[in-house]
Amino acid sequence: MALIRDAQGPGRDAAIAEAVARLRAGHLVALPTETVYGLAADADQPQAVARIFAAKGRPSDHPLIVHVGGATAAERDAAVAHYAAAIPPVARTLMATFWPGPLTLILPRRPGVAEAAAGGQPSIGLRCPAHPVAQALLAACRAAGILGLAAPSANRFGRVSPTQAAHVAAELGALSEAELLILDGGPCPVGIESTIVDCTRGTPVLLRPGMIGRDALQRATGITVADRDEAAPRASGTLPSHYAPRAKVRLMDAVELQTALDLLGAQAQALAVYHRSPLRTVSPHVRLRRMPQEAEAAARELFATLRELDDDATRLIWVERPPADPTWDGVRDRLQRAAA
Helix, strand or coil, X not given: CXXXXXXXXXXXXXXXXHHHHHHHCCCEEEECCCCCCEEEEECCCHHHHHHHHHHHCCCCCCCCEEECCCCXXXXXXXXXXXXXXXXXHHHHHHHHHHCCCCEEEEEEECCCCCCCCCCCCCEXXXXXXXXXXXXHHHHHHHHCCCCCEECCECCCCXXXXXXXXXXXXXXXXXXXXXXXXXEECXXXXXXXXXXXXXXXXXXXXXXXXXXXXXXXXXXXXXXXCEECCCCCCCCCCCCCCCCECXXXXXXXXXXXXXXHHHHHHHXXXXXXXXXXXXXXXXXXXXXXXXXXXXXXXXXXXXXXXXXXXXCCCCCEEEEECXXXXXXXXXXXXXXXXXXX
């Protein structure tokens, strides 16, 4: 069973020191970020990175995001320069505006550096997380000579991402105490993965939406952010099917949901419905769960709610389609992939 350490209270320094020692030795540590919990290894140790792929059941050519830290912009730039062959001006602007925060930038990779974490691609995804536990761990890693942590979400590949330490234990608890240390930093305040922007081709390209939206990116840079195309590099969380619970997810509008519930009537069972609009059912076997009306709140609870609804008694999860408003792009993306 994986080992869990409280990284918020008086024992945080000891937990961080233990985590650094494990990372230096090539082992895995689950860490909280503001988005989701990540499964981390030293990005410059290929054998350690291979343990991430094995633990998740993730294809080795599906790249990982490398997390970097630094108390100042200069320190962050130095860490980025270790992994990136170049930092285009648009990337520098985005780093200055949104780091630390839920934004990943795809940059040209320095040859011979973090090839395993990059899935063999000539580019690499870099992010500076804002969570205080992640920041403390990265600072301690830097002092110990570890410049970046490869850290995809700490769950089995394709499954619902974890936003609490208990979710990580449920996903990866088969790993032993020697194999995995989980730093408990409380619930993740953002709740869905980072926005990913490709900065390798001059024009910024949005590869994965998140809570930093296209409008915010364009205001910061003064440049139109293009849509993903066939020339885009592979990136985390962009496969058609992802973030999926065991139960089948179906997206429907409010009228479709109510019509289906009325047709099923008292015979409905093994069904959970996650919705914003008022709904009714006569079946005692249908679980109705209200979704927040605001995108930020919905993102914060999305994965935890999918996990809660995905119990042994549930075979179907119906979800009301998010609004068309751009603020919902990140939530909509995760739900569409969960339903794919």
